[in-house]
Amino acid sequence: MHRTPLHELCCAAGGRMVPFAGWEMAVQFGGVIAEHKAVRQSCGMFDISHMGFLKLEGPGAKDKLQGLVPSDLQRIGPGEAAYTVLLNEAGGIIDDLIIYDNGVVAGVDQLYAVINAACADADTAWLEQHLLAAGIEISNHKAGGILLALQGPEAAQRLEQLSGEDLSGLPRFGHRQLQINGSAVFAGRTGYTGEDGFELLLSAPAGQALWQQLLEAGVTPCGLGARDSLRLEAAMHLYGSDMNSTTSPLEASLGWLVHLEMPIDFIGREVLEQQTNQGVAQRLVGLQLQGRAIARHGYPVLHNSEVVGEITSGSWAPSLELPIALAYVPTALAKLGTELSVDIRGRQEPAQVVKRPFYRRS
Numbered sequence: 001m002h003r004t005p006l007h008e009l010c011c012a013a014g015g016r017m018v019p020f021a022g023w024e025m026a027v028q029f030g031g032v033i034a035e036h037k038a039v040r041q042s043c044g045m046f047d048i049s050h051m052g053f054l055k056l057e058g059p060g061a062k063d064k065l066q067g068l069v070p071s072d073l074q075r076i077g078p079g080e081a082a083y084t085v086l087l088n089e090a091g092g093i094i095d096d097l098i099i100y101d102n103g104v105v106a107g108v109d110q111l112y113a114v115i116n117a118a119c120a121d122a123d124t125a126w127l128e129q130h131l132l133a134a135g136i137e138i139s140n141h142k143a144g145g146i147l148l149a150l151q152g153p154e155a156a157q158r159l160e161q162l163s164g165e166d167l168s169g170l171p172r173f174g175h176r177q178l179q180i181n182g183s184a185v186f187a188g189r190t191g192y193t194g195e196d197g198f199e200l201l202l203s204a205p206a207g208q209a210l211w212q213q214l215l216e217a218g219v220t221p222c223g224l225g226a227r228d229s230l231r232l233e234a235a236m237h238l239y240g241s242d243m244n245s246t247t248s249p250l251e252a253s254l255g256w257l258v259h260l261e262m263p264i265d266f267i268g269r270e271v272l273e274q275q276t277n278q279g280v281a282q283r284l285v286g287l288q289l290q291g292r293a294i295a296r297h298g299y300p301v302l303h304n305s306e307v308v309g310e311i312t313s314g315s316w317a318p319s320l321e322l323p324i325a326l327a328y329v330p331t332a333l334a335k336l337g338t339e340l341s342v343d344i345r346g347r348q349e350p351a352q353v354v355k356r357p358f359y360r361r362s
Contacts, residue, residue, distance in 0.1 A: 004049035005146050005204035009211050013221045021118035023050040026223040035226035036318045039193050043152035044222040045214055052120035053201060054113045055141035056131065061109035062101065064134045067266050068127070069099075070249060072259040078103030081173040081188060084257055085249055086126060091271030092245040093252065094126060095119040096237060098190055100175050112141060112186075114199070116239050130267075146207025150214070151197030151222075151230075153361075158219065159187065159198055162210070172196075181209060192227060194234025194359055232324065233317050235286055235356035241297055242284060242312045242326050250275045251328070253284040253356070283334040284312065286358060289323040289342065290350040300343040301327045301351075308333060311342060317358060324358045325351070 001024040004010075011017065015026030026047065029035060038044045056065060062073050071084035078101050086094040100112040115123045127138050150159060156167050163178040163185070170176060175188035183206035191197035202210065215221060228238070237243050243252040250258065250272060258272055289295060295314035300307045314325035325342070333340065336355055341348040 002050070004047055005144070005208060006047040006049060006148075006211055009208060009215075010047055010221070013215060015221065015223060018224070020224060021050060021116070023117060025050060026221070028223040028225045029221045032223070032225035032229060033318045035220055035222040036229050038220035039152045039195055039222060039226065039230055040319055041153070042220070043150065043154040043158055044220040044226070045211070046149040046151065046222050046227055047211075048147045048149050048199065049142070049145070049207075050117040051147055052113075052115040052117065052123065053140070053142035053145075053147060054115065054124065054127070055110065055139050056113060056127070056136055057105070057108050057110040058131075058134075058136040059108060060134075061111050061136050064131055064136055065099070065111065066264055068130055070258045070260075070266055070268065070272060072262045073099065073101075074262075076101050076173075079174055079176060081175055081190060083173075085243075085254065086123065087249075087266070087268035087272075088245055089267055089271075090246075091248040091250075091268040091275065093239070093243045093247060093249065094245055095123050096239055096243070097123070098173075098188070100188060114147075114188075114190075118240060142201065145201055145203050146211075148200045148202070148207055148211065149191055149193075149197060150200060150219070151191045151193045152195050155195070155197040158214070158217070162213075163187075181206065181213075192236055193230040194236070194357060195230075195361060228313075229315050229318060232313050232315050232326070233319055233357065233359035235326065235358060237284075237326075238313055247284075247328075248272060248275060248280070251280045251282055251284065280331055282309070282328045283331050284326055284328055285334050285353045286356040287311075287314075287325040287327055287340065287342070287351040288354045288358070289325065290352070292323060293342075293344045293347070293349045294323045295325040295327075295342040295344060295349070295351070301329055302341045302343060302348060303329075303333055303338075305341075305348070307343075308340070319359050329353075
């Protein structure tokens with residue numbers, strides 16, 4: 001198991017460590033629901049140093065990366081970022097990622113890409129396979145450093161106090177370089193919780209000092225458990241559960257990432273054009289269960305007592321105080337209001353297709 005540079009500090013803060021994607025990570029500290037509510041109501045912090053953080057640089061880097069993703073990267077400029085997906089030739093999702101446009105540095109175009117821990121090696125190999133020959137250099141920008149997510153309605157205020165900068169003009173998915181305690185920090189106004197917040201990249205010593213400083217200031221340390229319940233309430237996809245290399249963005253209800261209007265070819269385009277014209281057989285939907293039973297990954301979804309789909313993610317939603325889930329169902333059953341049921345330990349629990357996200361801050 002790999003360990004992040006915050007491992008010992010997480011243990012000291014009471015973190016219960018578990019294996020995750022080849023890393024030993026904290027699943028919780030004081031309790032999942034308490035951590036979840038801290039992020040919704042004030043501020044929480046997560047060690048996300050297991051995730052990959054790549055730098056792509058070279059002439060025309062964004063134009064060349066465009067051939068690997070279905071989203072129009074020309075929609076973002078320096079200081080901006082985009083959420084998108086890498087596709088295979090069959091239109092399946094290799095991984096989801098955030099691409100940050102860092103502009104021109106030392107005369108060459110520079111991008112950053114944050115990728116999932118479990119996919120880091122495969123993603124890097126895929127990017128190298130398609131971009132190295134085009135003159136794009138790919139490197140590990142994390143380089144032993146720390147990725148820390150500061151999330152919640154008080155996150156901006158906390159970061160302003162630490163950096164001495166006014167962040168009111170930094171939009172969602174904007175990013176900039178900050179100085180905290182004399183150390184350089186990359187700050188992206190991104191996150192995986194459905195709240196305002198920031199993902200910070202800094203050196204290991206600076207990150208360790210920042211973690212301790214935030215802890216002493218009363219920011220709640222949060223683990224993978226709260227990260228999962230928060231992202232599910234916000235209907236954010238988990239790679240490997242809600243999408244994979246056999247599901248397309250259109251099937252995964254990520255059609256807003258597919259920009260077929262751009263006159264540029266990209267891997268998987270032909271399949272997505274065909275699916276757009278002919279429709280897809282299945283769709284990822286949000287389900288709200290009518291009782292208190294929780295639908296877990298892999299549970300069958302039924303219609304008229306026949307299995308028609310499968311739960312991909314499910315949990316109790318602490319902010320809503322009810323059970324929610326994501327599931328693939330036939331497109332004909334994906335309409336809002338459709339009545340279904342979930343087989344939970346032999347009982348058919350009523351469920352209804354509802355609008356996503358389940359939670360949205362007003």
